[in-house]
Amino acid sequence: MLLWSGQLVSWMGTEVSNIAVPLVVLALTASPSQAGGVAAIRGLVYVFWSIPAGIVIDRWDRKLVMIVANLGSGLAMGSIALGLALNALPIALLYLASAIEGSFFVFANLGRFAILPRVVSREQYPAAVAQTGTAEHTALLVGPPLGGFLFQATGGFVALLVDALSYFFNAFSLLFINKSLNADTPAEHKAIHQQVKEAFLWLWRQKLLRFLNLLTAGRTILSAGLYLLVIVLAKENQASPLFVGGIFTAGAVGGILGSLVSAKLHRRYGMRQLLVGISLLTFFIISLYAVAVNNFLLAAITALYYALDPLYYVTVSSYSVRIVPDENRGRIASLTRLVTLAAYSFGFFITGYLLQYLGSKWTVGVFSALLFALFLASVLNKNLAGQNSDSLS
Numbered sequence: 001m002l003l004w005s006g007q008l009v010s011w012m013g014t015e016v017s018n019i020a021v022p023l024v025v026l027a028l029t030a031s032p033s034q035a036g037g038v039a040a041i042r043g044l045v046y047v048f049w050s051i052p053a054g055i056v057i058d059r060w061d062r063k064l065v066m067i068v069a070n071l072g073s074g075l076a077m078g079s080i081a082l083g084l085a086l087n088a089l090p091i092a093l094l095y096l097a098s099a100i101e102g103s104f105f106v107f108a109n110l111g112r113f114a115i116l117p118r119v120v121s122r123e124q125y126p127a128a129v130a131q132t133g134t135a136e137h138t139a140l141l142v143g144p145p146l147g148g149f150l151f152q153a154t155g156g157f158v159a160l161l162v163d164a165l166s167y168f169f170n171a172f173s174l175l176f177i178n179k180s181l182n183a184d185t186p187a188e189h190k191a192i193h194q195q196v197k198e199a200f201l202w203l204w205r206q207k208l209l210r211f212l213n214l215l216t217a218g219r220t221i222l223s224a225g226l227y228l229l230v231i232v233l234a235k236e237n238q239a240s241p242l243f244v245g246g247i248f249t250a251g252a253v254g255g256i257l258g259s260l261v262s263a264k265l266h267r268r269y270g271m272r273q274l275l276v277g278i279s280l281l282t283f284f285i286i287s288l289y290a291v292a293v294n295n296f297l298l299a300a301i302t303a304l305y306y307a308l309d310p311l312y313y314v315t316v317s318s319y320s321v322r323i324v325p326d327e328n329r330g331r332i333a334s335l336t337r338l339v340t341l342a343a344y345s346f347g348f349f350i351t352g353y354l355l356q357y358l359g360s361k362w363t364v365g366v367f368s369a370l371l372f373a374l375f376l377a378s379v380l381n382k383n384l385a386g387q388n389s390d391s392l393s
Contacts, residue, residue: 003119006173007112008135010070013166015143017077018227019245020151020159021094024084027156028091036228036352038094045102046109046341051196053106054334057114058195062181062330066111067171072104074167081160106341108170113333115181117321126318130263133310137255140248140306148245199331208383209323212316213336215275217343218374219312222286222367224344225351229289229363230302232355237295247299254303255310262311266318272384274315278308279375286371289364 025035056065080097083089120128150159203210227248234244266274285304292298324332354363378384 002173002177003112003115004131004135006170007132008139009173010166010170011136011139012143012146013077013163015139015248016147016150016159016166017163019144019147019231019241019248020156020163021080021098022228022231023148023151023241024089024156025091025094028089028094032228032232032355033352034091036225036348036350036355038091038098039224039228040345040348040352041095041098041102044345045099046106047338047345049103049106050110050334050338050341051331053110054199054331055195056107057110057330057334058328062111062115063174063177066108066115067174069104069106069108069111070167070171070174073101073108074164074171076101076104077160077167078164081157081164084155084157084160110330110333110337113337114330118181119177119179122321125321126266126314127263129314129317130259130266130310133259133262133313134256137252137259137306137310139252140255141252144248144252145242145245148241148243152241195331199328199335202328203332203335206323209320209336211377211381211383212319213339215279215374215378216316216336217339218370219282220340220343221347221350222282222370223309224347225354225363225367226302226305228348228351228355229360229367230298233289233292233298233360234295236360237292237298239295243295247295247302250299251302251306254305254307258307259310262314265311266314271315271319272378274311275384276375276378278312278315279371279378282308283368283371283375286364287368290361290368 021038022035025038026032029035076097079100080089080094083093083097116128116132117125146162147159150156150162230247231244234247239247269277282305285301285308288301288304289298292301320336350366351363354366358366
């Protein structure tokens with residue numbers, strides 16, 4: 001609960017800034033590509049830091065690493081807030097502060113993936129992931145409307161300050177976790193290149209885990225750019241910043257409802273059934289954005305999309321925690337998350353440029369084509385075809 005509550009507050013702050021930062025960039029530059037570029041920095045630095053961070057997570061005290069990382073991210077977001085307060089925020093500072101915040105985020109993010117199996121049993125892991133999904137979407141319920149309101153009322157300063165303080169709260173909550181978060185069998189202190197090679201070779205032999213990582217990367221390209229796409233579609237429909245936040249509130253409600261049933265559905269159906277069904281439904285839902293003629297319809301479509309997300313991540317993460325050894329969890333997570341966050345960065349970049357040069361309708365078309373390709377890949381994958389059950393027993 002300490003881990004969960006600290007992360008919940010931090011996610012709320014992140015959702016506030018996820019609304020505020022694009023609006024700040026658009027106000028400064030009027031450029032969707034610049035807004036996508038600032039957001040994409042986090043993914044770029046993840047690619048740079050991912051492997052070293054995975055080694056640090058397996059070698060060092062995981063709790064200490066996460067505390068320091070959260071404090072660093074908080075200071076970086078605080079510098080953006082200070083720049084806004086002083087009316088001295090060049091676009092270069094936004095890029096730099098986002099890169100610093102993203103660098104610390106790598107260590108905190110990998111740490112969270114590594115320590116969650118240490119604080120819940122394997123039998124309870126799907127329920128814990130579902131509860132984490134509830135936290136994420138609760139943050140989505142509160143954060144975007146709060147971010148939209150704070151931006152409209154203060155111009156962004158308070159919104160970015162809220163995010164900075166949420167990182168500090170997360171660091172504070174970690175201090176009270178008494179259980180050891182490190183592996184029972186610590187990773188051997190071999191040369192870095194040898195540790196990376198061992199983790200890479202282990203992952204390479206796991207064909208299904210590799211496929212799931214690529215499937216997640218494809219969905220991440222979409223989910224990363226969805227924020228910017230929805231904001232642009234809403235602005236085309238003359239939505240106020242407060243209503244933009246309200247659209248993501250509807251998405252959060254859908255996500256919370258999806259989280260409440262995801263663990264039950266995970267126990268009832270096999271992994272292949274779930275992933276194929278989720279991929280097909282996501283394709284149809286995203287295609288509906290092409291006919292979102294008003295903001296209320298836009299909110300309903302967003303709610304449907306977020307309702308499916310928890311079930312997908314319960315399914316994929318439950319398989320991962322079952323087969324990845326705890327002493328290697330940081331390094332394996334660093335490799336898989338490297339791919340995912342590279343996709344996250346690419347998703348922001350490509351969405352920004354698609355919106356600027358092709359427009360919102362063509363952007364929706366590209367997203368739909370990507371999702372249909374992921375659906376076909378799930379149907380045709382031979383390793384996934386053998387997964388009729390995903391029980392942890």
